[in-house]
Amino acid sequence: MQLMGRLNHFRSIGRGISWFSTIVLLASVATVVADDYAPQVGSSHVAFTLPAIDDGRPVSLAQFRGKKVLLIQFASW
Amino acid sequence: MPVWHNKTKDWVAAGKLVVLGITQEQHPDRCRLFAQWQNFDWPILWDPINILESTAVPIIIAIDEHGIVRSTHPRPETLEAEFLNVAFLPDAVGEAITNSNNAAQQPTRPDIAALQQQAQQEKTAGAQLEFADAAILWGGTTEVTTAIDAYSNALIQAPDDGGALFRRGVAYRIRYDSERRQPDDFQKAVLSWEQALDKNPNQYIWRRRIQQYGPRLEKPYSFYDWVEQARKEIVARGETPVTLIVDPQGAELARPALAFAVAPEEVKSPDPAGRIQRDTDGLIVPEIILVPSRVRPGGSTRVHIALAPNSELRAHWNNESEPLVLWVECPDGWKVSQSRHVVAPLDGQPTSDETRRIDFEVQIPHDAKGSIQLQVFALYNVCEDKDGVCQYLRQDLLIPIQVNSEPQ
Known part of the structure; x- marks a missing residue:
């Protein structure tokens, strides 16, 4: 893909080309402040229900209980 | 095809994994176009007000079948061995939830009218915010003005709440992009975001919302210069691109400059x-x-x-x-x-x-x-x-x- 040329750029990661290196890089950039999103390994993930972008239907993390979930927070920019 | 997308397709098809996306951006239709372009076939949710209070994107979290976080930095190379093939034991809370009647139930929209009534009765900042958040996420443009008012009411009681300031800015910009636009909505959005960033300068998501419309010297990258290419490639494969409510232009396409x-x-x-x-x-x-x-x-x-x-x-x-x-x-x-x-x-x-x-x-x-x-x-x-x-x-x-x- 033409986007492969942007592997070293934050935005190419956000476009789903390669998540790994950007996660490592962003982990060193982002500063977590009290009350900020900070999921802890071994703890329950915070519950949420949000609208789906295609039809606005409510989707919650809880509805996937019983399944393994890969949660990806991103933006198209 | 992106590395993660390829890997997850196989696991999702095999029933071993659910991929769930959350987009942290102002315009959900733009993310829909992006997903169409990239052939993402997993559900993507809209969180324009950053209700999860994330401070950066992308963030990838592996959550087990009991709702417990197992990795905050999963790797494609090791995900199968270290996560998918492991039968995790629940903690006490996770087991209780899994076994409860609430587990795996279909979610519902909140009752916006009830939350509004509660906000009017209780008049607390918390009640105002709960109503405003629901109005923005679930009420469409019909509720955007009442959401703006509720955020403003909450800020009277809690003027240092950066999250409320950011969300009010999002609401102003949603109204600006709608048929309900009022004079100065865009400038008020920018002012709210700037006030939010004053409270927490490290909030990357809030900063990006300003940079999206700001000068080239302060841009990390061009935010939406991919749109034209995406449309061409989607049309080339015989599909109709998702229609955008507001086309990005000017600042949203501009490249950063030193x-x-x-x-x-x-x-x-x-x-x-x-x-x-x-x-x-x-x-x-x-x-x-x-x-x-x-x-x-x-x-x-x-x-x-x-x-x-x-x-x-x-x-x-x-x-x-x-x-x-x-x-x-x-x-x-x-x-x-x-x-x-x-x-x-x-x-x-x-x-x-x-x-x-x-x-x-x-x-x-x-x-x-x-x-x-x-x-x-x-x-x-x-x-x-x-x-x-x-x-x-x-x-x-x-x-x-x-x-x-x-x-x-």
Whole structure:
């Protein structure tokens, strides 16, 4: 893909080309402040229900209980 | 195909994994276009108000079948062995939830009316925020004004709540992009975001919302320059691209720059002596937004100008004559990215009434103080239906710029 040329750029990661290196890089950039999103390994993930972008239907993390979930927070920019 | 997307398709197809996306951006339709382009076939949720309070993207979390976080930095190479193939034991809370009647139930929308009533009765900041968040996420543009009011009510009680400030900015911008737009919505959005960032300068998501519309010197990248390529590739494979409510333009497409860029142009003012008749009736209504709203000495700001035909006067653009021209005067000591802007009329339409938008950047002098002004004027052909008159008119815009002299 033409986007492969942007592997070293934050935005190419956000476009789903390669998540790994950007996660490592962003982990060193982002500063977590009290009350900020900070999921802890071994703890329950915070519950949420949000609208789906295609039809606005409510989707919650809880509805996937019983399944393994890969949660990806991103933006198209 | 992206590495993760390829890997997850196999696991999802095998029933070993659910991929769930959350997009942290203002416009969900743009993310839909992106997902269509990239062939993402997993559910993506919209969190424009950053209700999860994430401070960065992307973030990838592996959550086991009991709702417990097992990795905050999963790797494609090891995910199967370290996560998918492991039968995790629940903790006490996870087991209780898994075994409860609430597990795996279909979620429902909140009762916005009930939350509004609760907010009116309790009048606490928390109740106001809960209602406002629900109105934004679930109420569509119908509820956006009541959401803005509720965020403002919450901020009266908790003026230092950066999250509420950010969310109010999101609400203002949602209303700006809708048929319910009110004057100054865009500028109010920017001001709210700036106030939020003052409370927490490390909030990357909040900062990005301002940078999306701001000057090139403060951009990490071009936010939406992928849209054109995406549309072409989607059409090439025989699909219809997702329609965007508001097309990105200007600042949202601009590439970052290390130095202030001035377009090479040898142009003269189109009306240096000011001889063109002025639009004294207000046939065209201007709106001016600055991002950022305050500029450091020597700093730059992106000036957004929207020009809309006055609907009360039934004004409309005359597309059969000279196009709209915007001229930006460049005072001594200033820099302007481009002085002359031409907006082409809509193809094939002799008249139209769309809002025409232009944005450009200015860099102010290093010794600037207080409030300084930028002179701009627009020349246009406009008609009105009241007397059926079409005229070539000029409108002068005096743009005040507040200099931010606070130490950084």
